[in-house]
Amino acid sequence: MEAFAIAIAHEYKPSVDNYAEDKENREMMIMEFVSDQALEGKDYNFEIQPLSVTEGVDSIDDQHLIQVADSITDDEGRGQGPRTTGGNWKINKFLDRQRETAKTNTVKHNLPAQYENFAGRDEDLSRIHDSLSSQSRVCVLTGVSGIGKTATAVEYAYRLGVEYSYVFWVEAESPGLLADKYASIADALNPGRDSSQDDDNLIFRVRETLSILDKDWLLIFDNVVAWTDISPYVAKALTSSRGPLSTEHGREFLLTSIHPRMRKEDLEDDEDYALAAKTVNILGGLPLAISMVVGYVKESRCTLSDFLEMWEEKELRSRKPNTTSMASVYIDTVDSLWDIGIREVPSNSRKLLNILAFLNPDRIPKSLLVDNHEEDYLDLLHASESLSYNRMITKLKSRRLITIKEAPGAETEYTIHRLLKQKIMGDMDDYSIADAFRMTFRLIRKRFPRANPQQVPNPTNWTTCQEYMPHIDSCHQVFAKERKRIQRLSAVNSLEVAELFYDAGFHIWSRRGTLYDGLELLETAISLLDEINYDRDSKLRADINCILGLLLLELSCEDRLKGTDRLLEARRIRKVIYEQNPEDHDTDVLRMNANSDYALCLLNYHKFDEAGDEMLKCFERYQVWGVEDENPFENSKYYGNYSIVLMFQGKMEEAIGSVHKCLDLTERFSGKKAQWYRRLFLLASIYLQKGELQTALEYHLEILKARLEIDGKHDANFILSLYAVASMYHHLDKVDEAITYMEQCVECARDSKWSIVGLARAEYHLATLYEIQGVEEKEAKALKAKSTEVLEQNRRFAEQCVQDSGDELMIFDDLQPTLLGRYTGTALLKKLQTHLHRNQQAS
Structure with a gap:
């Protein structure tokens, strides 16, 4: 609906x-x-x-x-x-x-x-x-x-x-x-x-x-x-x-569309006045169907009487019995109209229509279609064939198959109705759909930027990528549905298709906030490579696995496990490629990035010593590339991530110093923006673990204010800061203030895109605060029941010693990603230090 x-x-x-x-x-x-x-x-x-x-x-x-x-x-x-x-x-x-x-x-x-x-x-x-x-x-x-x-x-x-x-x-x-x-x-x-x-x-x-x-x-x-x-x-x-057009309004629409100069007051004098009402009624008042009839009558130069005669013949042959659903009636109506005359469009116009059916139907820019194409199969869209192209567009417009938006100084855009798009797609035979995909793919490939070879986000490409993402998304949906028919004729090399879907997935990851499904695109790309038995150690496989892994790390606890597996595979491939050509700088950069990503995975699973070793190896390589000031991004990552290892080791002053170096380098390449405050959040967390509660609170309040200005109150970073501030007031035994901030956190999280486990933690914490204060007993009980259900579904992903503690808030903390709020409480780090140090001594 x-x-x-x-x-x-x-x-x-x-x-x-x-x-x-x-x-x-x-x-x-x-x-x-x-x-x-x-x-x-x-x-x-x-x-x-x-x-x-x-x-x-x-x-x-x-x-x-x-x-x-x-x-x-x-x-x-x-x-x-x-x-x-x-x-x-x-x-x-x-x-x-x-x-x-x-x-x-x-x-x-x-x-x-x-x-x-x-x-x-x-x-x-x-x-x-x-x-x-x-x-x-x-x-x-x-x-x-x-x-x-x-x-x-x-x-x-x-x-x-x-x-x-x-x-x-x-x-x-x-x-x-x-x-x-x-x-x-x-x-x-x-x-x-x-x-x-x-x-x-x-x-x-x-x-x-x-x-x-x-x-x-x-x-x-x-x-x-x-x-x-x-x-x-x-x-x-x-x-x-509301329903379809009334007979009166439908008749007005039909007659004034066939005769544009006809005045409304002259409708009753038209010889087709009664036939127009009959036509509207058999079409069920469906505006799309009426528009299609207008196009057929005008293009075929027939009368409404001729059309009705053909309609009745068609209905006798093909009308489905016992059709009662309004949706079914409308679909049958469009089917009948299609069969009567829409298939009569000329060959090239039909080819263009098939291409449009693969694209997003709302805004199809002319510039995506027309260019100085070198491919023979795109001659119908060559810029030099403007007269032929205009004829095709005129045919489609006159038959009411597309609408055109033209405005002074703006690009010409085309729109096709979704119901027609579905009909066109279903009406194509195997050759037609494969040919249409080949042309559509080539048109998009020429426009969509390729991913940076070092997988570095490039904001200068984002505007272009966003312009064509709706068409890649639509093309991918059709490809996923019609994949067997398209691939049967090998219309496009599978490797090229995989590259395009990877490029789109990379853009989704690098741009972050976009809600396109990068996972689906990347998984399709991997499956295409598998189908053709593409090299298991190729750079493209590593690229896809890397971005897939990073996207999965930001999702559920279970998805983080899958993400880790993807990143491990990417790391394996990067190592193989590097060993084949150790002198290539791009290969070296990608290998170090893979090791850095792997270290983050190790931190998520509390393997601090292993993570520290990997980070130190990366840091040594960064020094070979040049002084810290020449590579502020890589070195800032090292100092920030390694501070967590130092924190676990109890070296709080060194950890704090490491984060300050991270902040200095981060400010050099990005200024005091989102990334800088994400790392300041890490500093506040370390001060909390050190026991300097007031300092930690002051930092968290500073971050909260900045994130409100930078991101807005519904952004995940701001919501996390609300939780952190509320937790700090709880640590300081200021329960009223803690409740105020925690209530804001829960309210914003429920209306935003935040993790289910993160929201459940906030709800459980709020219920605990209510219980301490002896207020909102009914609400506290409901919040605990709801959040505990989420906890039970995810408890197994926490460290075993944490599960055994029976401390629900500690378990919730352990379920958060390392850099996204895991250390906003004081119990978890102590539990991990005691347990892991005991295991080390035992071994």
Whole structure:
């Protein structure tokens, strides 16, 4: 079930002191408008069910609304026609008045082109506006594919978008695309921003900026699969649903599309007036189907009567019996239309259509398709063949198979409906799908940057990568589904495909915050190499295993085990390659990086001595490369990571000195940014283990403040700092302060992308604080039950001596990654020191 959501915030902000009185006055004004216009209790063909609203206020400028509404007289309704009798015409008139006084400098971000010949939906548009002007401020439209949800949303944005300072459009088909497009709102809010910022940080920053923005804005999510997909981006909800076009509006859409110069008042005089109604009814009012009929009639130069005759013949032959589901009816309708005439498109136009079906359907840039291609099979898209290309595009547009967005100074973009995309894909034979993949792959490969050979992130490529990631993601989804058919004809060398999917996976890792599934891409790449029995000791295998391992280390406890295995395999391969060519610097760098990654794995499993030995080997090699100042990144890693070994050994002063060197070097290559504060967090943890609690607290408070400014309150780093500060107050026996910060930690974590075990630890700790203080007994019991369940699922991943201790908070600490909050308590290090030293003495 598809949906699109429209979220809105208005400029009006009531005073806090007079909130109750202000809210009551505004509600009275709204009710006066409704009752004065005889609209109270009116039955709309647009079902709306508001959900619980726990934040915010109804902030529409109601005084302006009433002033405009009061000026509408009954005389203005004369001559409006039968469709605007009663109070509905006054809503339309009111909306017209609103537009007359609207702002004209609206910033429209990522908004698709307005649909041609959009008809009807006046009541729907009015009802959307009503719901968005309510306290909930969020509206959701649901329905099967093809009933016109997106078209209605686009129309609303253009008709009433001028009422807002900003209109944002976000495609939400996949998590990665949703995150990309939502993060891109930062470009509209701050055109001069640093484009190298992580998407994850941008998402939270955008949400916070919108929450405090002193201007009104409209945010539209298109093609939402489930509300949970967008819940991190909006806090409140109002749900609504609607059906297909009515016969009247469908007929208007059909006839005015076939005859663009026809006026609405002349519809009844058209010879096809009755046939148009019949056509709309047999199509179930499906806007996509009506649009396809328009394209067929105009291109084939036939009449509606001819079309209906062909339809009836087709139905007698192929209509499936007992079809009752609306979704099934719509799919059958599109199938029938396809069979009647859409297959008649010329060969090259059909090839282009097949390519488009592999790409993300929302925004396909012309520059991705047209270039000075050297491949013979891409001649139809060669830049010199502009006339032929324009003919192909015209054919597809005239048949209503694609829509085109063109704007002065902007790149031409194409859109294809998802239901059509599915039909096109299913209609291709094995040769066609293999050929389409070959062309699509080559087009993307030419545009998408290759990964850095030393696996060093390159922010200068991020913008280009983000532009084409939606198309790689879509192409990968199709490839995964149709892999056997595509590979059967060996349309593209499997090695090249594996390289592309690795490059995309590398980008996802290096950019971090992006929500595209890097694991799937990388696992597909590995499987492709396995299929062709590619060299087990190749650099590409090592590259893929390395990034796979690093991604897995940041996930669950079980995934960290898998990540370790991947990193061990990468390390094995790096060693083999280095031994074959020890003089190559890139090979040496990759070998040392693999050893450094392996040392981190050893720290995760408390193998401090082994980890220390590996780090010292890396440090010796760094010195061969040059002085510390010439290699600040590698040396800072050493000093930071080795401080954990020194801490375990009880050499607290040396550990502190090592971290200070790490901080100095980090500041040289990155300044006091996220990485610097991550390493300052390590320093605070060491001061805690040393027993200098106040110093540790002061550092953690400094980090917390900085992370709020850098990352925002929903970022994982900020949430971890909330937990650390709360823990420090607990260590200092300041339970009230500890509860305050821990409650904030739990609240932010539940609404953010944070680890399940991390959240469970915070909930368990909060329950413990409640018990100490003797408050919130019911809540404490519920929190303990919930968090203990998570603990039992993951207990086995903790060190055995820690499990045997029976100290739940200590076990939770041990389940955290070494560098991400493992040492925010005081019991774990002591337990490990005692147990591991005892084992060493015994051996």
